[in-house]
């Protein structure tokens with residue numbers, strides 16, 4: 001956990017898409033708090049059942065349990081030197097918890113990368129999002145539709161829409177997160193760790209900026225993986 005990068009942004013800003021690309025391109029280990037929730041929900045665990053109530057209302061799940069679930073998962077992973085965390089922290093207590101966890105492992109938060117996108121674009125992206133339930137590939141009906149409507153090009157599975165992607169809920173989610181997450185962005189900004197990226201641009205361009213930040217940040221490191 002020597003070099004930790006945090007990916008921030010409002011729902012639909014492209015965190016999952018970009019983290020997936022980093023993992024594919026550089027083999028970087030990537031952990032998404034939202035994906036962990038979805039795994040819990042799918043397996044119908046006690047935590048998953050509880051989380052569903054909040055997620056289906058477009059709200060954040062309670063801090064204490066979320067932090068415990070996330071850090072327990074992190075602790076069980078064979079963590080590589082360089083890895084990317086997406087969707088955590090989202091509150092100041094979560095920020096304090098992840099910092100302590102990483103410090104205890106002799107690691108550092110190298111950069112907190114913020115993907116900046118306008119609200120109307122976020123609503124469009126989320127309403128067009130479709131995900132493959134098998135391989136997890138993210139499509140978009142407006143921007144990157146699969147060749148065959150609603151079918152994954154990689155494994156032929158029927159694409160799914162997330163239950164929290166309904167337009168009315170999306171606007172509520174955006175508002176909630178703007179209010180609760182802004183202090184976290186500010187927290188990392190005052191530590192000179194926050195880098196804002198214009199994520200209204202095509203995926204490739206955003207991706208190239210993120211790669212540049214990672215390589216600049218790691219340039220002084222020897223033997224990172």
Ligand code: AP5
Nearest residue numbers: 011012013014015016017033034060061087125129140203
């Ligand atoms: P989570 O899964 O983290 O959802 P989120 O933050 O709402 O973010 P999204 O996954 O919706 O969007 P994204 O930024 O990953 O965008 P994507 O790459 O898919 O969390 C789900 C829920 O769990 C939360 O609502 C909350 O309840 C709970 N939760 C999670 N973490 C928590 C925490 N720490 N504490 C408490 N609760 C927590 O892209 C979106 C679409 O746009 C895709 O279709 C994609 O193809 C397209 N796209 C991406 N980039 C571009 C581009 N540049 N141009 C055009 N289209 C693009």
